[in-house]
Amino acid sequence: MSTSPSAPGPESKGHIEQAGASDESIQRVHAILIREKEEPKEGFTPMPLFLLGFISAMIFLGAVYFVHYRGDFDPLVYDYRFDAAAAKAAASAPKELTPEQIIGKGRILYNTCASCHTPSGMGVAGAFPPLAASEWVTGSEERLIRLLIHGLAGPIVVKGLPYNGNMPAFGPGGGYNWNDAKIAQVLTFIRQEWGNTAPPITPEKVAEIRKAESARAKPWSEAELQPFEEP
Amino acid sequence: MASASQLASSLNPSASPELVKRAELSEIDASTKLPALFFFGSAILWLLAGTVFALLAAFKMHNPALLGDYEWLTFGRVRTAHLNAVIYGWSVNASFGVAFWLMARLSRAELRHSGMLLIAAAFWNIGVTLGIYGILTGDSTSIEWLEFPSYATPLLFFAYALVGAWTVITFRFGRSKHIYVSQWYILAALFWFPWLYSVAQIMLIFSPARGTVQSLVNWWFAHNVLGLWFTPIGLGAVYYFLPKVLGKPIHSYYLSVLGFWSLAIFYNWAGVHHLIGGPVPVWVQTAGITASFMMVIPVIVTAVNHHLTMVGNSSALKYSPTLRFTVFGAVAYTFTSLQGSSMSIRSWSELTHFTHYTIGHSHAGMYAFFTMVMFGSIYYILPRILLKEWPSAKLISLHFWACALGIIFMVLVLSFAGVKQGIDMNSLPIGADGKPGAPAPFLEIVKNTIPWLKLRSYSGILLTIGHLAFAVNFVWMLLKPRPAGATAPTLFRNGPELEVSR
Numbered sequence: 001m002s003t004s005p006s007a008p009g010p011e012s013k014g015h016i017e018q019a020g021a022s023d024e025s026i027q028r029v030h031a032i033l034i035r036e037k038e039e040p041k042e043g044f045t046p047m048p049l050f051l052l053g054f055i056s057a058m059i060f061l062g063a064v065y066f067v068h069y070r071g072d073f074d075p076l077v078y079d080y081r082f083d084a085a086a087a088k089a090a091a092s093a094p095k096e097l098t099p100e101q102i103i104g105k106g107r108i109l110y111n112t113c114a115s116c117h118t119p120s121g122m123g124v125a126g127a128f129p130p131l132a133a134s135e136w137v138t139g140s141e142e143r144l145i146r147l148l149i150h151g152l153a154g155p156i157v158v159k160g161l162p163y164n165g166n167m168p169a170f171g172p173g174g175g176y177n178w179n180d181a182k183i184a185q186v187l188t189f190i191r192q193e194w195g196n197t198a199p200p201i202t203p204e205k206v207a208e209i210r211k212a213e214s215a216r217a218k219p220w221s222e223a224e225l226q227p228f229e230e231p
Numbered sequence: 232m233a234s235a236s237q238l239a240s241s242l243n244p245s246a247s248p249e250l251v252k253r254a255e256l257s258e259i260d261a262s263t264k265l266p267a268l269f270f271f272g273s274a275i276l277w278l279l280a281g282t283v284f285a286l287l288a289a290f291k292m293h294n295p296a297l298l299g300d301y302e303w304l305t306f307g308r309v310r311t312a313h314l315n316a317v318i319y320g321w322s323v324n325a326s327f328g329v330a331f332w333l334m335a336r337l338s339r340a341e342l343r344h345s346g347m348l349l350i351a352a353a354f355w356n357i358g359v360t361l362g363i364y365g366i367l368t369g370d371s372t373s374i375e376w377l378e379f380p381s382y383a384t385p386l387l388f389f390a391y392a393l394v395g396a397w398t399v400i401t402f403r404f405g406r407s408k409h410i411y412v413s414q415w416y417i418l419a420a421l422f423w424f425p426w427l428y429s430v431a432q433i434m435l436i437f438s439p440a441r442g443t444v445q446s447l448v449n450w451w452f453a454h455n456v457l458g459l460w461f462t463p464i465g466l467g468a469v470y471y472f473l474p475k476v477l478g479k480p481i482h483s484y485y486l487s488v489l490g491f492w493s494l495a496i497f498y499n500w501a502g503v504h505h506l507i508g509g510p511v512p513v514w515v516q517t518a519g520i521t522a523s524f525m526m527v528i529p530v531i532v533t534a535v536n537h538h539l540t541m542v543g544n545s546s547a548l549k550y551s552p553t554l555r556f557t558v559f560g561a562v563a564y565t566f567t568s569l570q571g572s573s574m575s576i577r578s579w580s581e582l583t584h585f586t587h588y589t590i591g592h593s594h595a596g597m598y599a600f601f602t603m604v605m606f607g608s609i610y611y612i613l614p615r616i617l618l619k620e621w622p623s624a625k626l627i628s629l630h631f632w633a634c635a636l637g638i639i640f641m642v643l644v645l646s647f648a649g650v651k652q653g654i655d656m657n658s659l660p661i662g663a664d665g666k667p668g669a670p671a672p673f674l675e676i677v678k679n680t681i682p683w684l685k686l687r688s689y690s691g692i693l694l695t696i697g698h699l700a701f702a703v704n705f706v707w708m709l710l711k712p713r714p715a716g717a718t719a720p721t722l723f724r725n726g727p728e729l730e731v732s733r
Contacts, residue, residue, distance in 0.1 A: 036253070037478030039336070040411065040471055043540075045483040051535065055489075055528050066521045071513030080513050080577070 102200065106189025109182055113190075116165070121194040127165040129158035132194035141187075141201050143228040145209045148183055151219035169219060171210060180206040255339065262341040263332050264616040266348035270328035271609055272709075273356045275702055277320025280363075282695050284313035289688040293681045303367040311378050312366050318376070318456075319387070320359045322597065325605040326464040327355070330417045331398045332612050333471055337414050338405025342397070351393035358386030374435050376453035381436055388428070395421045412487040416467035419495065423459040427452050443510050447503065454502030457596060462494070462564075465604045466533065469561045472611055473540055476554045477547060482539035486532050494529040497522045504575035507584065523575035530568040537561050552627045556607030559635055563599035570595065582657060587680065587687075588649025591642045598694075599638045606630070606701065613705075619713050626704040630697045637693030644690060648683030652676060 071077035072084055097105070116128040123130035131137050136158055137144060149171030155164045170176045170183060178186075180203040187206075191198035288310040291297050298304045335342050342348065362379030365371065370380035379387070398421055402414065431452035434440045440448055474481045481487060503511065503519025541558065548555050570592055574583055583589065610627065614620055621627060655676040659667035 036256075037475055039252070039256075040413075040474035041480040042412065042484040042487060043480040043482050044485070045539070047483065047485050047489070048535070051486075051532065054531065058525060058528055062521045062525050065524070066517055069513065069517040069520075071517070073512075073514045075512045077513050078510050080517065082513065 099200070102185050102188055103192060105182075106185040106187075107193075109178075109186040110189055110193075112176070113186065121190065123158075123163070125161070126163060129156060129161075129163040129165075131190050132196065134158050137190050138196050138198040140229055141198075141205060142209065143225050144187060144191075145183070145201065145206055146213060146228060147220060147225060148187060149206075149210055149213065150216055152221070152225070153219040154221045156222045167219070173217060180204075180210065256336060259335050259339065259341050260332075260615045262343075262345055263335050264345075266342070266345050266352060267328045267332050267612065267616055269349055269352040270324045271613065272705075273352065274321050274324035274328065274605075275705055277316050277324060277359065278698055279702055281313055281316035281321055282691075282698050284309050284316055286688070286691050286695060288313050289684070289691045292684045293688065302369070308367050308369065308371070311371055312363050314376070315359070315366060315378055316363055317597070319362065319379070320356075322461060322601060322605070324352075324355065325609065326461065327352075327394050329468050329605060329608045329612070330421070330464055331394065331401065332616075333413055333467060334398045334417055335401050337407060337411045337471070338402045339407040340401050340405040342401055343404070347393055348397055351390045351397070353390075354386050354393070355390035358383050358390060361386065372436060374449055376449075376456060377431060377435060384432060384436075388425075388432075391425060391428070395425060411470075412481065412484075412491065413467035413471040415487075415491050416463035416470065419491075420460050420463035420467070423455070423463070427455050427459060443506075446506060446509070447511060447515070450502040450505040451499075452502070454505065455499060458494070458498035458501065461597070461601045462498070465560065465564065465601045466490075466494075468604050468608045469537065469557055469564075472553055472557045472607060473537060473561070476551050476557075476611075477540065477544050479540065479544070482536050486536040490529045490533040490536060493525070493532065497525040497529065501526060501571075501575070504580070505584075507575070507577055507580045520575045520577070523572050526568060527572050530565055530572075534561075534565040552621075552624075552631065553607045553611040555631060556603050556610065559631075560600050560602075560604035560607065563595060563603065563638075567592065567595040567600055582653035583649055586649035586652040586656075587645045587683070588653065591645030591649060594638065594645070595642045598634075599642065603634065603638075606634070613708065617708065617713075619708055619711060621704055622707040622711055623704055626700045626707075630700040630704070633693050633697030633700065637690045637697060640693065641687055641690035644683050644686045648680050648687075651683075652680055655679065 069080045071080060071082055074082075074084075113131075117123050117131050118128075121130060121132040129136070136147070136156075147167065149169065150173075151169035152167040155162055157163070168175065170178045183206045184201045184203040188200040190196065191201065287298065287304065288306060291299070291306045291309065295306070331342065331348065358379075362383035365380035365383060366378055371378040372380060399418070402418060431448060434448045435445060435452075439445060470481060470487070500518055500522030503515055504523045507516050507520065509516075548558060574580055574589075574592060610621065655671050656673075659670055662668035
């Protein structure tokens with residue numbers, strides 16, 4: 001054991017609790033305890049002043065941070081950038097529908113039309129004209145909107161074939177009284193279904209025409225609609 | 232057992248009270264001998280096992296084919312086995328030994344019926360073995376820090392209850408009128424850990440909470456194991472060994488009180504910073520960030536207290552292994568904690584979270600702080616309970632330098648790798664035209680980390696060398712015969728030449 005690297009020597013005096021040499025005697029063994037320093041005690045130096053200032057600053061900054069990013073303590077707010085006022089305004093604002101949603105709503109509204117014009121948009125020969133590839137549907141929106149708002153009575157020629165039925169009014173005075181949005185949706189649907197590729201119709205345009213024709217009380221005839229053939 | 236302290240004072244009434252106290256300490260140390268040896272011995276075995284798992288996991292990061300054909304050695308299992316072996320095997324075993332040894336000494340009470348602690352140690356180690364076996368065979372619960380399958384946990388709970396109860400009983404029957412700061416920390420930790428562990432077990436395994444509450448409980452638990460179990464045990468050890476080795480009082484009682492209570496108040500909230508940016512109510516995240524920042528208070532206060540105790544005694548670091556390991560750990564504690572607070576800043580977390588930076592940070596905490604303090608403690612405790620000296624100072628030196636350099640190297644490498652990784656993932660590279668281009672492909676970013684991961688593996692080899700030196704020294708110390716006459720207590724002989732003046 002005397003080969004131990006820290007055998008007694010001049011430098012080993014410096015070892016505090018780790019001598020390494022163990023070949024000696026009783027004293028050396030109990031030296032482990034004897035040489036121990038006394039059990040630790042606490043001093044009572046007062047806290048340095050800068051620490052007090054530092055801790056106060058930390059508490060202040062922590063409080064400011066916490067209040068600033070508290071997210072209104074709302075359990076549904078996950079992001080500190082959440083702005084309650086803006087979210088409320090967005091929720092109450094009219095919803096902007098996507099083109100797909102407009103077509104979807106139009107498809108549902110078309111159920112009303114399908115009883116005459118048929119679900120495939122092919123119509124019934126002699127009575128109800130087709131909508132698929134019809135120049136009346138894909139052509140002038142002025143004419144189409146007017147037709148829907150006030151209806152049409154008497155004979156009409158579509159795709160070169162004659163029809164004679166009654167188109168009811170979907171605007172004021174008729175049994176349906178659809179608003180601008182509904183009219184725009186169903187018209188957009190028929191203009192883009194069955195291979196039709198005409199541009200959509202906006203509720204604003206419907207409102208504009210409804211206003212222009214507010215004096216009218218009876219259905220249109222084919223001849224009366226002729227002036228609106230050109231868009 | 233006839234009290235040696237009474238014997239001492241009866242044989243020589245003029246014996247100094249200091250010597251009587253020493254005799255008492257020697258009895259207390261002797262009463263902790265077997266359980267402490269059991270805990271430290273198994274801790275060292277688990278340290279070696281954990282190191283093997285760590286090396287495997289580290290090498291698999293840059294060489295995935297390595298042993299990839301064995302199902303139970305796949306990365307997911309080996310990495311988990313590493314975590315649990317070093318946490319529940321090494322760290323908890325070591326902290327148990329340190330906790331009741333310190334508690335017995337500071338309370339001035341012999342450990343009664345220490346056989347119960349041997350049973351606890353057996354149960355704990357059987358539990359950990361079963362748990363690791365479960366993880367390797369694929370029974371992991373997949374909840375981080377609680378991967379042990381449910382057939383292992385009752386054993387752990389039983390063992391913990393025994394150790395905790397015995398340490399608290401030792402405190403209760405202590406003769407010391409004064410409660411020293413280390414005792415606050417250990418006592419608090421003994422109550423905090425069962426609270427954490429049982430709540431986490433119930434809310435995550437036995438009757439799992441639903442939705443994001445699960446991840447909240449998970450990180451509350453995982454972070455608090457560090458902050459409310461390992462940190463108080465580590466700080467308790469630093470608060471004991473620093474003044475003990477230096478032979479001077481801790482700088483300020485007031486700072487100790489402030490450090491203890493601010494840790495107790497703030498740490499509990501901090502774990503949520505693992506969920507920044509996640510689907511958790513923002514006020515909870517903000518509370519976690521604020522608490523992480525308030526942790527600067529206990530850290531700075533404790534650092535000032537330790538530093539002012541240490542100041543003017545740095546030369547002692549040259550002589551005492553205990554002091555050197557402990558001071559390294561205390562400095563690492565300050566560094567790691569401040570780093571941890573900074574990592575909770577939202578913008579910095581955005582960059583570093585989910586990168587190797589976090590891995591570097593956790594090793595700085597569990598290794599550079601806690602493990603180094605435990606090494607220092609074991610270097611101090613073992614000669615006292617075995618009444619033998621450590622056989623080789625060279626091996627201790629090798630242990631220190633390999634581990635200290637290894638862990639510094641590892642933390643640096645992982646931090647660089649992590650920041651680089653974070654920048655690559657969060658930003659668009661600037662093209663030749665000076666405009667931001669397409670994001671770098673993810674696989675490209677992964678490949679860029681490989682050189683760093685290789686360096687990390689090399690640092691792991693350094694740590695392994697240190698651990699082997701430690702283990703060899705430990706076994707050598709156990710096997711080496713006690714010097715003649717060791718059993719005869721001749722405590723009255725005070726050899727002044729052995730008293731170290733420095």
